[in-house]
Amino acid sequence: MVERNTTRKSPRRTDALSRERITAAAVELLDAAGEGGLTFRALSERLATGPGAIYWHVANKSELLEAATDAVVAAALPAPVTPVAADECVELAKPEAPVRSPQDEIRAVALGLFTAIAEHPWLATQVTLQLSLGPAKPVPLRLFESLGRQVGALGVPQESWFTAASALMHYILGAAAQNASNARVAGSEVGRAEFLDAVSAAWEELDPDEYPFTRAVARQARDHDDREQFLAGIDLILAGTAAR
């Protein structure tokens, strides 16, 4: 891990290629130009190499996307926390750490992903893609574990753990993904308001016979606060798990 730190006189090759540097550059490109912005050519230009060099560290593009997604999500999610009311593992590691209720811990995880997707809209597609590729991919795994631990501490009977944790995970990913569309269109607060107005207006112009419900909630859609709505959904699911 320790590299000989030659006095920076010869600037060449301080910057050897590595999986980490490639991943970081990929995230920058994705943030700057969206999903279409990540290209092996653009990436190798940014890293001052040829396209082939990248393949020495990364197998292909989907592995690169997975690594980028994983890195951002890992940074966004709070480190998994042993729940306070767990039956086993009673000894708390660090008494000075702030202790949150399982409900609050779940909300913190949810908001962490929500915020990350708002800041990196390309995450929405990638995260749901990982989900659709199987439950063993890093992001679903991490999320499932973080949520599940708290679900256990909630007093949910063990045979419902899987169901409860899955419901939470799916809601979080879906709602956060939908919200990314706002972020994509609306960088500024003004743009956001305009976007919501447009959606609301479009909904109000729908055929009253075909879309009575959507029309009825069009105003709600315009006036809602994203985070508030998002957390309201979490609470709804938590209420469902508590309702036995």
Place this chain on the structure above:
Amino acid sequence: MVERNTTRKSPRRTDALSRERITAAAVELLDAAGEGGLTFRALSERLATGPGAIYWHVANKSELLEAATDAVVAAALPAPVTPVAADECVELAKPEAPVRSPQDEIRAVALGLFTAIAEHPWLATQVTLQLSLGPAKPVPLRLFESLGRQVGALGVPQESWFTAASALMHYILGAAAQNASNARVAGSEVGRAEFLDAVSAAWEELDPDEYPFTRAVARQARDHDDREQFLAGIDLILAGTAAR
């Protein structure tokens, strides 16, 4: 709509190109070879034309994917039904139609999409992509409307309609998408069992310190029935909406 039906003697040009024929062929390609299988070249070969011809009927590839997704989902979802317990619109159109409770109607909608995604795994990505592109796309709109109508009939207070319908929609899309991964890998029942065994085994080999919860539910993951689990999640959310 009516075409002159010349006696099939001259086989040429009975098959004029149309948006519908193109969409149908696109669905066939997607079903046969997955997302990578849909190509303007492959498509034009199947339709016995040049690639350029398709652009006369369809603006670009994403519009084509949207049309294919929309067509399959529309066929899979039961026609939106006016709920039985609605406050307005009391007159029932067809008394001989089987009347379902709002809960059952919601389950029917959910299962419709679940089955469609199981039969067309490529739908998973496309549907969640539409969701992440905004709430005005056809699929989210259709699903939201179908679910929302029943939510209203459930006795949910109006200010919670948006939250409840959204929670249901996100769960359904997420869970159905995850399930598509099973369908992708496992055409047969045998393959499916093997796949679940593999996931379960992978989960059981996770680091006990990092993934205690996921390890704990690994057996549940192997033995569960997909549809049962899926519906259990729906019922959990319904319980949450009823819990006020």
Place this chain on the structure above:
DNA sequence: ACCTGAACACCGTTCAAGT
């Protein structure tokens, strides 16, 4: 109005060749 098919720009990926 609708179709043809060659052409363009660009992409992921490979690989012989270098150091």
Place this chain on the structure above:
DNA sequence: ACCTGAACACCGTTCAAGT
């Protein structure tokens, strides 16, 4: 062991030209 960069196969899309 790691990097270079030309080359390959393939893709979405365009457009002058046809009917």
